[in-house]
Amino acid sequence: MTHFPDNFLWGGAIAANQVEGAFDQDGKGLSTSDMLPNGILSPHQSREERTPGIKDLAIDFYNRYPEDIALFKEMGFNCLRLSIAWSRIFPNGDDEAPNEAGLAYYHKIFDELARHDITPFVTLSHYEMPYGLTERYNGWGDRHLIGFFERYARTVFEAYKDKVKLWLTFNEINMSLHAPFTGVGLPEGASEQQIYQAIHHQLVASARAVRLCHDIVPNARIGNMLLGAITYPYTCNPDDVIAAMNENNKWLFFGDVQTRGKYPGYMLRYFRDQGIDIAMEDGDLDELAQASVDFISFSYYASGCASADPKQKEVGNIVDSVPNPYLEKSEWGWLIDPKGLRILLNFLYDRYQKPLFIVENGLGARDDVLHTGEINDDYRIAYLNDHLVQAREAILDGVDLMGFTSWGPIDLVSNSTAQMSKRYGFIYVDRHDDGSGTLERSRKKSFEWYKKVIASNGAALQDN
Numbered sequence: 001m002t003h004f005p006d007n008f009l010w011g012g013a014i015a016a017n018q019v020e021g022a023f024d025q026d027g028k029g030l031s032t033s034d035m036l037p038n039g040i041l042s043p044h045q046s047r048e049e050r051t052p053g054i055k056d057l058a059i060d061f062y063n064r065y066p067e068d069i070a071l072f073k074e075m076g077f078n079c080l081r082l083s084i085a086w087s088r089i090f091p092n093g094d095d096e097a098p099n100e101a102g103l104a105y106y107h108k109i110f111d112e113l114a115r116h117d118i119t120p121f122v123t124l125s126h127y128e129m130p131y132g133l134t135e136r137y138n139g140w141g142d143r144h145l146i147g148f149f150e151r152y153a154r155t156v157f158e159a160y161k162d163k164v165k166l167w168l169t170f171n172e173i174n175m176s177l178h179a180p181f182t183g184v185g186l187p188e189g190a191s192e193q194q195i196y197q198a199i200h201h202q203l204v205a206s207a208r209a210v211r212l213c214h215d216i217v218p219n220a221r222i223g224n225m226l227l228g229a230i231t232y233p234y235t236c237n238p239d240d241v242i243a244a245m246n247e248n249n250k251w252l253f254f255g256d257v258q259t260r261g262k263y264p265g266y267m268l269r270y271f272r273d274q275g276i277d278i279a280m281e282d283g284d285l286d287e288l289a290q291a292s293v294d295f296i297s298f299s300y301y302a303s304g305c306a307s308a309d310p311k312q313k314e315v316g317n318i319v320d321s322v323p324n325p326y327l328e329k330s331e332w333g334w335l336i337d338p339k340g341l342r343i344l345l346n347f348l349y350d351r352y353q354k355p356l357f358i359v360e361n362g363l364g365a366r367d368d369v370l371h372t373g374e375i376n377d378d379y380r381i382a383y384l385n386d387h388l389v390q391a392r393e394a395i396l397d398g399v400d401l402m403g404f405t406s407w408g409p410i411d412l413v414s415n416s417t418a419q420m421s422k423r424y425g426f427i428y429v430d431r432h433d434d435g436s437g438t439l440e441r442s443r444k445k446s447f448e449w450y451k452k453v454i455a456s457n458g459a460a461l462q463d464n
Contacts, residue, residue, distance in 0.1 A: 003457040004392065009119065009402055010454040011079035012072065012409025012426075013360050015126040015171070017055060019412045020085065022062035026101035029091025032139075032185055033128040039418035040127070040182045047131070054420065055413050059429045060439055062105075066112055067441060068410055071427055073116040075447060076454035080118050081359050081405040082109070083126035083171065086152055093130030093148050094137075098155050106156075110163040120164050121359075121405065123225065124153055124209060126171035127182050127415060139185020140198035143281070146205045153209040157216040165220040167213055168359070169206040172227040172299055173258075174251040176202070193276050200278050203257050207291035210258075221294040224258040225359060226251060228298035230344045231306045234322050239308035247306040247321075252351070255296060259352050261289035295402060296352055299360030300387075303327070303340035331365060338386035345394035345401065355400045360407035361387055364414065364422040367444065375428055375444040384446070388453065389461050406450070410441070426450050 017033035024030075035044045037053025045051065061068055072080060086093070088102030113120050129139070137144050157167075176183025176199055180190045184198035206224065213222040231247040233240040249266050256264045262285065271278065304321025327335040341361070348356055363383040367375050384406060395401050411425040420431050426447040431437035452460040 003459045004395065005401075006457070008457065009079035009121075009357075009404070010457075011077040011081065011118070011121075011403070011405045012407070013081035013121075013405040014061070014083075014408050014410070014412060015123070015415075016083045016085040016088075017058075017126070017128045018408070018415060019059050019061035019410070021056060021058040021060045023056045025062065026088070026105060027091055027099040028085065028102065029087040029093075030131040031085060031087040031128040032131050032134060032181060035131055036182070037418060039414065039416050040179045041416050042418075043188060044181050047135070054418055054431075054433070054435055057435075058413050059411065059431060061410075064439070064441075065109055068427070069112050069116055069118065071441060071443075072409060073118060075409070075426065075451045077116075077118050077409075078454075079121055079166075079403055079405060080113060081121040081123065081168075083123040084156055085128060086125055087128070087130040089155060090130060090148070090152055091132075093133035094144075103155075103159050106160065107163075110160060114163065119166060121166040121168070122156075122160070122164050123168040123171050124156070125149070125169070127175075129185055134181075134185040139181075140201045141184070141186055141190075141194055143201055145185075146201055146208065149205040150208045150212065153212050154216070157213055161217040161220075165217065167209075167217075167220060167222040168225045168297060169209050169222065169258075169293075170202060171225050173199075173202065173206070173225065174227050174229075174254045177250060192274060196271070196276055197278055199254075200280065200284070203254070204284050204287055206258060207261075207287045210291040210293055211287075223295040223297045223357065224255065224293045226255050226296065226298040228300040228344050228348075229304065230300075230340055230347065231304045231321065232324070234305040234307035234309075237308065240306065243306040243308045247304075255348070255352065257288055258293050259296060259354060261292050263288075293354070295355040295357055296348055297357040297359040298344070298348070299407065300341050300344060300358060301361065302330075302334040303337040303343075304335065330363060334364075336363075336383065338383075338390045341387050342390040342394045342397070345391065345399045346397055349394075349399040355402050357402040358391060358404045360405070362407040362424040364424050366421055367423045367428060369428070373442065375442070377444045377446045380424075380426075380444075380446045381449045384450070385453075385461055386464065388458065389463060392458055392461065409450075 089098050180186040180195050231244045233244040253267045305324050307322045327337050363380045408424045410427040411423045411429040414422040421433050428442045430440040
């Protein structure tokens with residue numbers, strides 16, 4: 001087989017807080033992302049000390065979405081993964097009624113996608129939540145957020161039930177372990193006890209969203225989303241193998257709960273060993289058990305290694321790991337490992353036996369604009385080509401793969417450091433780290449490459 005399944009979904013993935021801008025327009029409230037003008041690796045600000053940031057305008061997708069969606073269609077997209085900004089719908093998070101202007105905006109987005117025959121694939125919470133919920137309720141540390149999220153999910157399911165049939169609950173839900181303010185709205189320095197308690201509330205909320213989606217949009221499918229941080233043993237020393245097993249369990253825990261509906265034994269042991277006691281109410285475990293996701297989605301950028309020797313570890317971009325001597329690094333420190341994607345796909349499919357979806361994969365790099373206006377990003381083409389070849393190999397291995405949405409199809413503000421210079425797109429946006437630029441869109445060399453890949457349903461990929 002030289003191509004992908006006939007019903008394969010090809011496209012790209014974006015997040016509201018990294019593309020929309022319009023941070024205070026049409027009744028939108030401040031989000032946790034708005035309080036991180038320098039990215040999630042920096043301390044968050046308070047409402048009183050908030051300073052302007054590049055995300056306030058981002059790439060102005062809020063106003064320029066017709067142009068951008070037309071470019072996505074030109075590439076051949078039949079799917080766009082995007083997120084709804086929770087604080088556009090409920091500006092403070094605990095509002096009794098939704099913001100009608102926010103609901104109307106996403107109606108326009110979904111109508112525009114429909115005009116171009118592009119399937120919307122919507123994430124309910126992508127690295128942001130109404131900032132007011134952290135001020136008044138300590139974020140997901142408070143059980144009240146389960147109800148607030150349930151109200152939000154019900155509102156958007158009912159509003160868009162005729163327009164959106166593919167949903168995700170929380171983006172990279174396991175990132176709460178590395179960036180608790182972004183993930184669960186807890187302040188820097190939160191304890192593991194506090195973080196895992198907040199995660200429990202989020203998992204219950206995710207289960208409620210799954211149940212609500214099945215009830216309100218019965219012909220829809222709803223999945224979870226993991227940061228696919230596959231970890232290898234650094235050596236064949238059994239201690240390193242156990243270290244890798246423990247590292248993988250840290251993120252697989254989320255998939256296990258959302259798919260199998262219960263807390264796995266290895267996590268219960270970890271809680272016992274660390275003295276962590278999760279407060280649960282009657283019915284929590286039943287809710288988890290009755291709301292298995294329909295499919296598993298994940299991001300994949302890099303693999304890592306684990307060693308029982310603490311001297312081997314080094315700090316990477318967001319996630320720390322042991323460097324792999326067999327792999328090259330990107331400019332931002334990510335280990336480039338296309339075969340790791342095939343390994344991860346087989347690993348997840350064997351574990352869960354549910355359809356999988358690669359919802360983020362791409363190369364962040366500095367792009368140079370030539371005097372002719374061309375951007376010859378052959379490095380991005382090579383990266384994506386090699387990863388898609390391995391995705392095809394996984395399909396041949398028997399993996400049920402629904403689709404691939406690259407991160408991000410258009411240059412956007414990076415999540416980790418709030419830079420524009422770390423570019424991912426097939427479409428160049430004339431905006432720079434200092435906020436200068438015209439916002440003009442232009443096609444990179446990778447634009448035509450991806451267009452050919454989609455048109456050929458993967459047959460245009462080059463084997464190594």
